[in-house]
Amino acid sequence: MIDTLHPALLFILGAGLLWLLPLAGRRALILLVPAAAFVVITQLEPGSAWHYRMFGFDLALLRVDKLSKAFGYVFTINAFACFLFALHLKTRHEHSAALAYIGASLGAVFAGDLISLYLFWEVMAVTSTFLVLARNTERANGAAFRYVMVHIFGGLCLLAGILLQVQASGSVAFDGFDLRSLPTYLILLGFLVNAAAPPFSAWLSDAYPEATVTGGVIMTAYTTKTAVYTLIRGFAGWEILMVVGCVMAIYGIIYAILENDMRRILAYSIINQVGFMVCGIGIGTAMAISGVVAHAFCHIIYKALLWMSAGSVLYMTGKSKCTDLGGLYKTMPLTMIFGTIGALAISSFPGLSGYTSKPMIIEAGVHEGLYWVWLVLEIASAGVFLHAGIKFPYFVFFAKDNGLRPGEPPRHMLAAMALLAFFCLFLGVYPQPLYAVLPFEVDFHAYTFEHTLNQFQLLMFSALAFFLLLPLLKRTETISIDSDWFYRRGGRLFYGLADKALNGLNSWGDQLFIKRIPGLLARFFEEPGSNVQKHGLRLLAEAAGDESELRQQEERIEHRSRQGAYPVGTWVLLAVVFLTALAVLVIP
Incomplete structure (x- = not known):
């Protein structure tokens, strides 16, 4: 059974089990998990396992060959050393995030298809963010926000590329890409964001130094090297x-x-x-x-x-x-x-x-x-x-x-x-x-x-x-300005412009279509017959240039309206027709 056991599973289960153990048990667990995962990787036989079906495709969570095993070996060796270095930590959340992060990295390395890869790819981005947030400083929080936003961008590029690739080829296979087209270039861009290729590299120098002492050590190994693995596999x-x-x-x-x-x-x-x-x-x-x-x-x-x-x-x-x-x-x-x-x-x-x-x-x-x-x-x-x-x-x-x-x-x-x-x-x-x-x-x-x-x-x-x-x-005492300056400053400028332009448009639409027009229509359909007649008289008087008797005529029209002289059914029908037309135009 050990020859088909997924090494990522040990880390993911360890991340959950960590919350149930006392301090001594947690310290033993974080060392045993990478050691056990290393042993498991040595026993894995070439081939694929952990098959499942999603979206009509046959997928595999575990693909074993010399390339994936080489990265698996060093990932687990480094994990053992990093957790030994972090043995003094008493809180659970940082170790739990680190275990899940390393497990997701191993999952991406052993993924046998693009969909499985993407699932682990996104878990990596989320869990690694907590290693930056764990420092709990204003600078760390800001760096973590920028870190996750850049990785959301990279993940969306990867997802778009995968969807277009599946549509074009009908396959979710993750092997070398021969055809150079929009889907494969989007996938490449998603990988290069995680590899910290300029101009998408500033997230690394921004976030890693703001992580905790132990979190920074752990982060140095996995995100960029998983990207290197995927580039080898695909490009x-x-x-x-x-x-x-x-x-x-x-x-x-x-x-x-x-x-x-x-x-x-x-x-x-x-x-x-x-x-x-x-x-x-x-x-x-x-x-x-x-x-x-x-x-x-x-x-x-x-x-x-x-x-x-x-x-x-x-x-x-x-x-x-x-x-x-x-x-x-x-x-x-x-x-x-x-x-x-x-x-x-x-x-x-x-x-x-x-x-x-x-x-x-x-x-x-x-x-x-x-x-x-x-x-x-x-x-x-x-x-x-x-x-x-x-x-x-x-x-x-x-x-x-x-x-x-x-x-x-x-x-x-x-x-x-x-x-x-x-x-x-x-x-x-x-x-x-x-x-x-x-x-x-x-x-x-x-x-x-x-x-x-x-x-x-x-x-x-x-x-x-x-x-x-x-x-x-x-x-x-200097500060180096990197490409993150553009989304630090440019992001605020974009937000300000979007706030004034889009929210201003929204406010104008609210005043016009929610408050003014419905009010005018409500007043019109209270007495539609008299309103139409008064408006017609006003136009005629303005055209003739004689408005001396206009007020008296409007009062007679209002009096007839109060006496019920104007039929209601016609105007009700008109209101229904108007609302129907409005619904057809507005509702998609």
Whole structure:
């Protein structure tokens, strides 16, 4: 039975069971669920299961192959480390939201069709929002609102694309899309929103740094990497993704260099790193796709380690801006060591995991003769070491000493960082277990003399550039304006214009059609015969230019009306005809 058990089910059931357990039981549960899910994934056999029928289609919640299992492995490994890091939390709601969020991500990865994918996709958006709201600050609430609005937009694009694709093809299959049409472009746009591709990337750097210490660590792994998985599954080989990926790689570097907040630096670094993956998907060869999966695997681990390091600093000092930090190596040496390991891993330093994964993507571009891709990604690689490999640990743990003297974070936080640091080192020295779970067989050797020498030269050049330009790179109290400015300001402008235009039109319609016209009609049909005769007399008098006897004639008409001289039936019939015509015109 375990070979058909859905791993997402364990997380979703755990999210509900969490509310029934005491603190000790909750702490055991959040560690047991990802461990059990990892074991379940190891036992899954290739194929599909959990079939059901909806909208006349045969659907499958569980599709197992090497691609889905590779993402399942790293999702559960990271979940265990993240919940170990968050073991101190006593409230239920944040852990419950995190379990449901991770479960939905696994559901999307193992979904066998577009409808199942969409259902889990939307659950991801909703549950992850609570990890931002859990911080319960004004900034967090605002970021959560913008976060969910952007994901609603992305979800609607995805839904529209799916519906049009089903209508055009009659199939809900989620495999590689060959036909490039409006439906597939809408689906691609929905995926790219979650991948944080510019200009839809600002939600990431806006929301992630405002999440809780533990929520931010958890969020770094799942939304963007699930999007990477879906891009691999549906759009491998689409050349446009090479352009998108290269833009993301450079875009993330520029903003990370400008940024002052340490968690926003790491947030922009996610955009940069996902750019490498999106570019590899665009290349689309077997080596490129295996490189993307390997890089996603390693990225999830070292990025979580970096966010744990930054989260520990925030947890112990209450500060997140580089201008407020510095000198923390004196009292947080273990946190500094673990953070530095993550920083070197993301920089593809030889001996660490990034060195055995990310260069596969660059090498795949060279094999295909895409030298412009190689050049952009090499520049981006140098920039990664500049902003994440050096800038983050330098300004947080060294640089100017601001007199902060916090101790190390709790032991379970250090244990979580030590676990992920071990993975960074292990996969950097011995990557064969990682290569074994990739979707295609890998013929890549990282530790050649030429490759290693070139990488050291690239890293040393970046280090030299950093310290030569250090006076320009010193952080000040600045705020970087990203594309979210347009919907922060533009949203208010749009709301104001819509309020004045649409509500003004609504008010005018209310005055005219609800109050004035019905009143006039009511007065007319009180005495329709006399009203028609008086109006006719008034027109004749105005035409003749003699209104001297008009008032006397109107009084005689009113007197005859009070005596019942005008027949009622004709006017009742006229009123009925009028109301019928009005109903036909107004009611669709």
